[in-house]
Amino acid sequence: MSRVDHAEASSRFIEAKDHADFHDQRLWDLRGKRDTESRKLPEWEALRMLASQIKEHTLSHLADYLEEFERNAKANGIVVHWARDAAEHNETVYRILQQHGATTLVKSKSMLTDECEMRPYLARRGVEIIETDLGERIQQLDDEPPSHIVVPAVHKLRADVAEVFARHIGTDPGNHDVPYLAESQRRHTRPYYLKAQAAMTGANFAVAETGSFVVCTNEGNADLGANIAPLHIASIGIEKLIPKLEHLGVFVRMLSRSALGSPITQITSHFRAPRPGTELHVVLVDNGRSERLGMADFWRSLKCIRCGACMNTCPVYRRSGGLSYGSTYSGPIGVIIDPTFDLRKYSSLPFASTLNGSCTMVCPVKIDIHAQIMKWREVIAQRHQLPMVKREAMRLAGKVLASPRLYRAAVEAAAAGIDHLPRTLLYNPFNAWGRQREVPAAPALTFRQWYLKHRGGKP
């Protein structure tokens, strides 16, 4: 796999100024709504602490809670499958579909199925898949992955959506009216709900005590799918467990407030058992999670409830777009989990951060995101995955800065260089600083030289 070049991809994103500015403002607005909503709950910070503790407890007893969930789910009549990795997940889903003769699948949002690259796998085997979430459907029709884990098409303007729909579902390309576009998609999708032999959902939470799982949505598409088709398959990452139903309130109160700044999602559905005459299957997926759980510096990333608050607040994400990360998971949370999938491919991502720390402070489950980003940089350097130019620059900088003599020579030469180089030489293609910025004017004396001159210290 070739390395993701985040800087290069972000450059293309920023070139489309209207899109870039809209994207930044749209997500900043979500961050602002999150601030307003969270401030309405005086116990917000206590909730964050509680949520973090519940997740850390669950993750450190995960095997027990998974077995409890399986026992209780089976007792409810759910068929439970285990998948070690993406391949096993996809094979399991395909096998279930085959057993039911299902060739059309209506699917609601699930980052996990994207992570497993399930859609192309099933498509190659003749299964027709319809994403029913509006944003996911836009992205599916445009043959792009979601750019945000909550608002998948947030990088598109209305006109872009009109263009995609005109191309694929026959809408008027000149009509950019949002209700028109949404209604057109709804009308286009409705027949598939009736036709599909199977529905698929993800899950936001799986409750060990009850063997049930919870799906939080805003469009009703997950429920429409799951309540019409004779077969419902839910793919669930093993980190989605919580011990008891009474814990759910802690997370539900924070999920949508963190994500969109709304008090709660429009629909919070509890799935406990198959409807009479139908089947309900759950696929519990590991796909690297157990390995991550064993990483002392990174296991806390498994607390994530996929609200996207870290993405909304991230100034780098807002100005580079989710697709620039070249991965299912983008933004700060992506930066800390993507390298667990492929260190080399995603080795540039931990450097796509200014370490400003805003992500950590909005995270509803208190993941120390920016500290983990910093830690990944160290791992990447240790595993020799830094670009040569950065590696050598740091080796040299380390030598110079460890020696007062070399340091003074370098500082004085830098000042002279800035002063004496002609502008055309100073602002060359190799000077990334100077592409869109002036370099500071060189002073007549460094501070040290001034100090020696005016305070008479001995050099």
Added chain:
Amino acid sequence: MKVGLFIPCYVDAFFPEVGIATLQLLERLGCEVHYPLEQTCCGQPMANSGCHADAAGAEALFVRNFAEFDHIVAPSGSCVHHVRDHLTAIEQTPDVLAVRTRTVELVTFLHDGLGVREFPWAEFPHKVALHIGCATLRSLHAASTSEVAGLEFNKPARLLQAVKGLELVPLRRPDECCGFGGTFSVFEEPVSAKMGQDKVQDQLDAGAQYVVTPDMSCAMHQQGCAKRLGAPLKYLHIAQVLNGARA
């Protein structure tokens, strides 16, 4: 009070006036200030790039230079954040740990350490936007942040309020990162520059004439963007204003 003055490499090389203002201000406030002549850098650039081993030499030198001081003060939050929270490439001897906990960012030292609230010599009759670097803000807690509800406080603003004639103008996104980020500014140049341009626009829209900051590295980047954009903004370190700079 005896103070060891740490002047970070980029201040030494590009902003000597910030070092001078810091020195003079501390002396004015009654400190006995020493500037160890063999100092270079705290090791942050290497450590932030993941190259901890390469930071060890600079870190060891830093500790040697400052081990004798009870108070080590620097006019730069991110460097202080590195020393306090990330200076870990060398063995953590009692000397190293002592230097780390004794290193303090200038505003924190003035506000909490010396408890100064009056700067009778300072007058700055201009509209000022305050920029607090992210390390100073979210790691050293110089102010409350927009992410967390609760008691609101702002130490740099509190100090600047004592300056005659100075008017702080509010930004739309007061604690959004400006995009400097050390080597980020070069290796992620497109996003870094875009963030800097957006920051400059926010400052312009607020009607600011000056931007005042405890973090000159952020200002170096913002000033670079502003100059290229032709924006009539001037950037000063808070030490300069508190020391009586008029413009």
